[in-house]
């Protein structure tokens with residue numbers, strides 16, 4: 001873990017060396033002060049030569065001036081090092097998260113991901129800066145002052161140092177306790193993030209149900225849970241701080257008591273005694289530093305462990321080594337495909353089907369039968385357990401994911417739009433597209449009039465997830481995005497089912513135009529929208545139960561005709577009369 005942590009220092013090794021060297025220098029200069037005082041008291045003071053004393057003070061002043069400059073370097077460059085490592089880790093984590101498949105996100109909350117990208121990494125950055133440097137300098141100062149004390153009076157040095165092992169034992173004990181508590185605390189912060197994401201992200205639903213009090217109560221629970229965990233960590237921290245304070249004072253007290261004794265016994269000069277007291281006080285500094293690292297180290301390590309957990313989660317869907325880029329026409333073949341979100345409960349079993357290029361195939365059937373699942377296997381959002389899916393004769397696993405997905409356009413019922421402008425959202429279909437291309441796509445999606453009515457045109461802000469747009473406008477924007485993408489294969493997953501009939505009919509025209517010349521997989525509950533499909537497949541829990549054109553399936557008198565009867569029977573009866 002430590003080796004891995006240090007690998008992130010590699011790009012900044014010179015910054016690290018500079019920072020480290022300055023910190024070591026500061027430590028050494030600190031040690032020089034007691035020795036200087038010793039010399040002033042024992043040698044210069046008896047001579048009563050004011051000019052030499054002034055000269056010595058001037059020398060000390062220059063040393064302090066240098067130390068001040070070094071402090072600036074250590075503080076600024078040290079933090080630069082920390083934030084650089086933190087930024088690199090954040091970028092790496094985000095890049096990795098982008099590669100993780102749908103199945104990862106099915107099982108992990110967004111709030112936790114946000115927390116890992118923000119809070120966890122902040123703590124890691126702090127440790128990256130303070131950890132190695134502070135520990136080294138503190139140990140160096142600690143050992144340095146002990147050696148100096150030994151050279152002045154070894155008996156007093158050992159007596160002053162007797163309690164130091166106790167400090168180390170305390171440090172290890174509290175470190176362990178705090179690592180556990182900080183892990184819990186991070187989990188609680190992630191839970192708060194999740195709650196906020198749900199309650200604020202879903203504010204429209206919350207207010208529509210007038211459930212604000214319920215949400216507040218749930219938040220209160222989470223907030224108090226966090227408070228309790230944080231208090232637990234503060235309790236341990238307080239125990240640590242007080243135990244350390246007492247031990248450090250014992251060092252000073254021991255030095256004072258035995259130092260006086262040695263002075264009375266003429267085994268120590270006044271100057272040495274003062275230097276000893278100053279060195280004993282310098283000891284306090286490193287111990288406090290080590291303590292601060294001990295406080296932040298568990299946080300950083302807990303964060304780093306969580307970071308590595310995600311980084312080590314291999315994306316279950318990746319490009320094969322031999323994967324190729326292939327431009328397809330849109331012939332689709334499912335051969336004996338079996339898939340389940342978990343291994344024990346398959347949603348699709350041994351499904352086989354073929355779709356010709358340019359053909360429109362509609363999937364209908366009972367809710368939960370697996371229509372969406374079937375279509376989401378084509379862009380490899382999930383990996384199938386058995387069988388094979390191919391496009392134009394090539395197994396989709398042998399195609400580069402980018403190549404495969406760039407040739408499939410998806411329009412869903414639940415349109416996801418990004419906060420930003422109309423332009424940014426349409427351009428998502430083809431990054432870097434010109435205004436002309438964007439406007440052309442908008443026109444084909446029949447969104448041009450709406451854009452022309454907006455004072456800011458394409459630069460109109462649509463609000464978070466498109467909250468300032470109507471359902472129909474959102475859907476048109478999603479369609480414009482696909483017009484711009486211009487893929488040979490389309491998946492329309494209940495694209496119009498959230499709209500009223502009039503809007504649905506208007507949008508259907510854009511969709512009809514979109515499907516022209518493309519292989520299209522349509523999932524629809526309202527059979528009226530798929531009457532003109534080249535083929536209709538009825539998906540049930542047992543696979544494709546029926547297949548044929550609208551008329552053929554009606555004649556067959558099976559499940560499709562029953563579905564049709566349930567949706568249109570009454571109307572046809574009325575019309576028949």
Ligand SMILES: Nc1ncnc2c1ncn2[C@@H]1O[C@H](COP(=O)(O)OP(=O)(O)OP(=O)(O)O)[C@@H](O)[C@H]1O
Pocket residue numbers: 106341347365366367368369370371372373374
């Ligand atoms: N991400 C998921 N993780 C686990 N199970 C899932 C997931 N998505 C869907 N399922 C389950 O898989 C089954 C098929 O779901 P799917 O959404 O494919 O059905 P559908 O035919 O499209 O349904 P509907 O017509 O209601 O949209 C359902 O039992 C559903 O609970």
